[in-house]
Amino acid sequence: MKIKITKRELINFEKKILKLFEKAKIPYPVHFSGGNENQLIEIFKEIKRGDYIFSTHRSHYHYLLAGGSPNDLEKKILDGKSMHVFDKKLNFFTSSIVSGCPSIAAGVAYALKKKKSKKKVWCFVGDGAEDEGHFYEAVKYVDGWDLPCTFIIEDNNLSVETPKEARYGKSEIKWPKCVRRYYYKRTYPHVGTGKWVDFSGVKVGGPSF
Numbered sequence: 001m002k003i004k005i006t007k008r009e010l011i012n013f014e015k016k017i018l019k020l021f022e023k024a025k026i027p028y029p030v031h032f033s034g035g036n037e038n039q040l041i042e043i044f045k046e047i048k049r050g051d052y053i054f055s056t057h058r059s060h061y062h063y064l065l066a067g068g069s070p071n072d073l074e075k076k077i078l079d080g081k082s083m084h085v086f087d088k089k090l091n092f093f094t095s096s097i098v099s100g101c102p103s104i105a106a107g108v109a110y111a112l113k114k115k116k117s118k119k120k121v122w123c124f125v126g127d128g129a130e131d132e133g134h135f136y137e138a139v140k141y142v143d144g145w146d147l148p149c150t151f152i153i154e155d156n157n158l159s160v161e162t163p164k165e166a167r168y169g170k171s172e173i174k175w176p177k178c179v180r181r182y183y184y185k186r187t188y189p190h191v192g193t194g195k196w197v198d199f200s201g202v203k204v205g206g207p208s209f
């Protein structure tokens, strides 16, 4: 689709929301996007109007790139809906359940194929969702039935504050072609206090052998 918002506008939107959050105007959890503007702009050029988009707890950039209005999004965020952005007109859905969307995305893709629709499904997940059995099941179903659905792993090497190596050692799964991945270094900490929490002294995850 033709992208109507620039990288700078995306960044400025999040900065504006961050200011509101820090002034305690948003007494709800907010997850800020940042550091992945270029990758997302490229991906959204491939997405067509009318395609179905499934997002995550971190949905602001996805919504704006899908053509959502910044003013509407700001209202939703001020109303506590940052993690529940939904817009039927844009076929835009989120779930803040980690890996909550992949099986729904697979079901929508199944329906689209059955109806011989040309529309596609795009399902964004974090690398934390990649750890979940739900993700595996949805990928297997989409791959097996060759459904029009692409999963995009947004890999910042962190599930909240825990890197992959601390979660499951060195495993790297080779996913089928319906799964893509982009890497990025996030701009903000997991939950938007705007301030980084120093976890360097905390021992995290995993069995000790």
Ligand SMILES: Cc1ncc(C[n+]2csc(CCOP(=O)(O)OP(=O)(O)O)c2C)c(N)n1
Pocket (backbone or CB within 6 Å): 031, 057, 058, 096, 097, 098, 099, 125, 126, 127, 128, 129, 156, 158, 159, 160, 161, 190
């Ligand atoms: C089923 C489920 N388990 C745990 C959580 C708590 N939780 C919220 S976001 C998150 C991290 C998931 O990692 P990732 O998708 O990579 O997101 P990131 O930390 O990079 O924003 C977790 C564990 C949740 N929302 N849903």
Ligand SMILES: [Mg+2]
Pocket (backbone or CB within 6 Å): 126, 127, 128, 154, 155, 156, 157, 158, 159, 160
């Ligand atoms: Mg992550």
